[in-house]
Amino acid sequence: MRAFVVNRYKGPLLDTNVPExxxxxxxxxxxxxxxxxxxxxxxIREGEFKQILPYQLPLxxxxxxxxxxxxxxxxxxxxxxxxxxxxxxSRDHIGTFAERIAVPESDLAPKPTSITMxxxxxxxxxxxxxxxxxxxxxxVRPGQKVLIHAGAGGVGSIAIQLAKHLGAxxxxxxxxxxxxxxxxxxxxxxxxxxxxxxxxxxDGYDLVLDSLxxxxxxxxxxxxxxxxxxxxxxxxxxxxxxxxxxxxRVLRLAITALSARVRRHxxxxxxxxxxxxxxxxxxxxxxxxxxxxxxxxxxxxxxxxPFDQTPQALAGLAKGGIRGKAVIxxx
Ligand SMILES: NC(=O)c1ccc[n+]([C@@H]2O[C@H](COP(=O)([O-])OP(=O)(O)OC[C@H]3O[C@@H](n4cnc5c(N)ncnc54)[C@H](OP(=O)(O)O)[C@@H]3O)[C@@H](O)[C@H]2O)c1
Numbered sequence: 618m619r620a621f622v623v624n625r626y627k628g629p630l631l632d633t634n635v636p637e638x639x640x641x642x643x644x645x646x647x648x649x650x651x652x653x654x655x656x657x658x659x660x661i662r663e664g665e666f667k668q669i670l671p672y673q674l675p676l677x678x679x680x681x682x683x684x685x686x687x688x689x690x691x692x693x694x695x696x697x698x699x700x701x702x703x704x705x706x707s708r709d710h711i712g713t714f715a716e717r718i719a720v721p722e723s724d725l726a727p728k729p730t731s732i733t734m735x736x737x738x739x740x741x742x743x744x745x746x747x748x749x750x751x752x753x754x755x756x757v758r759p760g761q762k763v764l765i766h767a768g769a770g771g772v773g774s775i776a777i778q779l780a781k782h783l784g785a786x787x788x789x790x791x792x793x794x795x796x797x798x799x800x801x802x803x804x805x806x807x808x809x810x811x812x813x814x815x816x817x818x819x820d821g822y823d824l825v826l827d828s829l830x831x832x833x834x835x836x837x838x839x840x841x842x843x844x845x846x847x848x849x850x851x852x853x854x855x856x857x858x859x860x861x862x863x864x865x866r867v868l869r870l871a872i873t874a875l876s877a878r879v880r881r882h883x884x885x886x887x888x889x890x891x892x893x894x895x896x897x898x899x900x901x902x903x904x905x906x907x908x909x910x911x912x913x914x915x916x917x918x919x920x921x922x923p924f925d926q927t928p929q930a931l932a933g934l935a936k937g938g939i940r941g942k943a944v945i946x947x948x
Contacts, residue, residue, distance in 0.1 A: 618634070618635060618636075618637055618715060618716040618717055619632060619633070619634060619635075619715070619716050619924075620633055620635045620677045620712065620714060620715035620716070621633070621677065621678060621679070621714035621715070621927045621928065622635065622675045622676065622677050622678075623661075623662050623674060623675065623676050623678060624674055624675045625674060626662070626663065626664030626667060626674070627662070627663055627664055628662075629928065630662060630678060630714075630927065630928040630931060631928075632925070632927075632928075633675075635677065635715070637717065638712075638715075638717055638718055638719035639719060640688055640689075640690050640719045641690050641719065641721075642690040642691045642692040642693075643690050643692050643693060643721055643722050643723070644689075644690045644693070644719040644720060644721055644722065645686055645688075645689050645690070645693055645696045645702065645719070645720050645721075645722050645725055646686065646687050646688035646689070646717060646718075646719050647682055647684040647685065647686060647687070647702060647717065647718050647719075647720055647725075648684045648685045648686075648687050648716070648717055649682055649683075649684045649713055649715060649716060649717060649718055649947045650683055650684040650685065650734040650738070650946070650947055651682075651683045651684070651734045651735045651737065651738025651739075651944050651945065651946055651947065652679050652681055652682055652683075652713040652714055652738050652944065652945050652947065653680070653681030653738050653739045653740070653741070653742060653743070653771075653942050653943070653944050654681075654927075654930055654931055654934055654942070654943045654944065654945065655680050655681065655742050655743075655771070655934075656934055657680055657742070658678045658679060658680060658714075658931055659931055659932075659934060659935065661676070661678060662678060662931075668864075668868060669854070669862055669864060669868070670708065676711075676712070677711070677712030677713075677714060677715050677718075678711070678712070678714050678931075679711060679712055679713030679714035679715065679718075680705055680706065680711050680713060680741075680742050681703075681704075681705055681713055681738055681739065681740070681741045681742050682702075682703060682704055682705075682706065682713040682718060682720065682738065682741070683701075683702070683703040683728055683734045683735075683737035683738035683740075684701070684702065684703075684734070684738075684947075685699065685700070685701055685702075686698050686699060686700040686701075686702055687717070689722075690722075693722045694722070695722055696722060696725065700727065701727065701728040701734075701737075702725045702726065702727060702728055703725070703726060703728045703729075703737040703738065703740065703741055703902070704720055704724045704725035704726060704741050704897070704899060704902060705724065705741035705742045705745055705895075705897045705902075706718065706720045706721070706724050706897060707721060707723075707724050707896070707897035708897070710724065714924075714927050714945070715947075716947060721897075722899070723897075723898075723899050723900075724897040724898070724899050725899045725902070726899045726900075726902035726903040726905070726906050727903070727906055728906070729906045729909035729910045730910060731909060731910045731912075732909060732916055734946075735918055735921055735944045735946060736916035736918055737916070738944050738945075739771075739916050739917070739918045739941065739942035739943075739944045740775070740905065740909070740916050740942075741902060742771075742895065743771040743772045743774075743775050743942065744775050744779075744902070744905045744914065745895050745896070745897070745898060745901055745902065745905070746772050746776075746850060746893075746895040747772060747775045747776035747779045747826075748779065748901050748904070748905060749893060749895050749896070749901070750776065750826050750848045750850065750893055751763070751776060751779050751780055751783060751824070751826070752779070752783070753901075754848055754891065754893055755824045755826075755846065755848060757780060757783040757784075757785050757823075757824060758783070758784065758785075759783070759784025759785070760784060760785075760786075761784075761785045761786070761823040761824065762785065762786045762788070762821060762822045762823050762824075762842075763780045763785040763786070763787050763788070763822065763823065763824045763825070763826070764787075764788045764789070764790075764815070764819060764822050764824070764825040764826070764837065764840060765777050765780060765787060765788070765789045765790075765804075765825075765826045766789070766790050766825070766826060766827050766828050766829055766833060766837070767789075767790060767791070767828045767829065768789030768790060768791045768795070768799040768802070768804055768807070769791045769792070769795035769798055769799055769940055769941070770828065770941070771917075771941060771942045772826070772828055772850065773789060773791075773799075773826075773828065774799075774802055774917040774940070774941045774942075775914060775916075775917075776826055777789055777799060777802040777803050777804050778802050778803055778913065778914050778915065779908075779913075779914065780803075781802075781803035782908065782913045782914070785823075785824075786805050786806075787803060787804050787805050787806070788804065788805065788806035788807075788808065788815075788819055788822070789804040789806070789807055789808070790807075790808045790809075790810040790815055791807060791808075791809070791810065792809060792810065792811055793809045793811065793812070795940065796809065798940055802915075802917075806818075806819070814836075815836065815840065816836040816839055816840055819840040820840055820842075821840075821842045822840050822841050822842060822845055823841070823842060823845050823846075824841075824845060824846055824847075824848065825837040825838075825840065825841060825845075825846075825847040825848070826848055826850070827847055827848065827849045827850070827851065828849075828850050828851050829851055830849060830851040830852050830853065834847060834849055834879060834890070835879065835882060838879070838882055838883050838886055838888055838890065839886065841886070841888040842888075843886075843887040843888065844887065844888065844889075845888045845889070846888065846889040846890075846891060847883070847888065847889070847890050847891075848891050848892075848893050849879075849890065849891070849892050849893070850892075850893055850894075850895070852875070852876075852892060853872075853875040853876040853879060853892065854872045854875060854876060854892045854894070855872070855873075855876045855880065855890065855891060855892040856869065856872060856873045856876070857891070857892070858872065858892045858893075858894055859872040859873065862894075876890070876892065916941070916942070917940055917941025917942060918941055918942055918943075918944055919939040919940035919941045919942060919943060920933070920939050920942075920943040920944070921943075921944050921945075921946055922943065922944070922945050922946070923945065923946055923948075924945055924946060924947045924948060926945070927945050930943055930945055
C-alpha cells in the first residue's frame with residue numbers, strides 16, 4: 618500500500634510502497650478516508666521528539682484517522698467490517714498518512730454520524746487535547762474563567778466550544794481577522810494578539826490553555842487568580858511528564874531543569890504550571906462523538922488537500938492562515 622514515510626530525521630516525507638499493516642488480535646484494520654495534519658507530525662519529522670518519543674525509522678507519520686473498518690483481530694468486540702470509525706492511534710501505532718492502518722480497538726470510537734469523513738479526520742488529536750486539558754486535568758466548572766490561547770487554531774477552535782459547554786466564561790487570543798470566527802465558536806472575550814497585550818486586559822482566570830509557551834506562558838501565569846492553573850501543551854515539559862513517560866534519570870533531570878524557571882515563577886505567584894502531552898483514548902472519543910452528534914462541538918476544517926500532497930500540506934502548517942484544521946483525503 619501507499620504511505621508517507623520519513624526515513625531519517627529532517628529528511629523529506631516520501632511517498633512509499635510499504636507492506637500491508639499487521640492486524641494484531643485487538644487491532645482494527647481501517648481503510649483511511651481522511652487524516653488530520655498536526656504540528657506534532659512535523660515536529661517528529663524534524664527530530665524534535667527523538668529523546669522522549671524514540672521511534673524506529675522508517676516511520677509512517679500521521680496521528681488522526683477517520684475511515685471504514687475492513688477487518689478486525691480475533692479479540693475485537695466493539696467493531697466490525699463496514700463500521701465508520703475515527704481515532705488518534707496510540708504512540709506505537711501512529712501512521713495514518715497511509716491507505717490502511719491497524720489501530721488498537723481501545724484507541725477508536727464510532728465516527729459521529731452528523732459530520733463528514735473529512736471533519737471526523739480533523740478531530741481526534743485536537744478534541745482529545747481539549748478534553749484532557751479542560752475536563753480530565755482542568756475539571757472546569759460552570760462560572761469559571763478560562764483563557765484559551767490561539768483560539769482560531771486546531772486545538773483552540775475545539776477548546777473554546779468545549780469550555781463554553783462546561784459553563785465557563787471564555788477569553789481567547791486570535792488575530793483580528795479571526796475575531797468574528799472565534800466569537801462564533803463561543804468566545805466571550807477576544808484579544809488581538811498582534812495589537813493587544815492580554816496580560817493588561819485579563820485577570821482572575823481559573824485556567825489557561827497555553828499552546829505557545831515562552832513569554833506567552835509567563836504572561837499567562839500572571840492573569841491567573843490565586844490557586845489557578847496554566848496547562849501548557851507546547852512546553853516546557855515538567856517532572857510529572859518525565860515520570861509518566863518513564864524517562865531515564867538524565868532526561869528526567871534535563872526536563873526538570875527546562876521547566877524550573879516557569880514552575881518557580883508560578884509558585885511565587887501562588888498559581889500552578891502543568892505540562893500536558895495528550896494521550897489516545899477511544900473512551901474519551903466516544904464522549905466527544907456524543908457531543909458532536911448533539912451539536913455541542915463543531916469540527917472546523919480550514920483546508921482539505923489530496924493524499925498525493927501530504928508533504929506539501931504538512932509543510933503548509935508552518936505558514937499559518939488555516940482556520941481550525943487541515944486534512945488530507947485518501948482516495
Ligand atoms: N502537548 C500536546 O499534547 C499537544 C496537542 C496538540 C497540539 N500541541 C501543540 O500546540 C500548538 C498548537 O497546536 P494547534 O494544532 O492548535 O496549532 P495550529 O492549528 O497550527 O494553530 C495555530 C494558530 O495559532 C494562532 N497564533 C499564532 N501566533 C499566536 C499568538 N501569538 N497568540 C495567539 N494565537 C496565535 C494562529 O491564529 P491567528 O491566525 O488568529 O493568529 C493559528 O490559528 C502546537 O505547537 C502543537 O504542536 C500539543
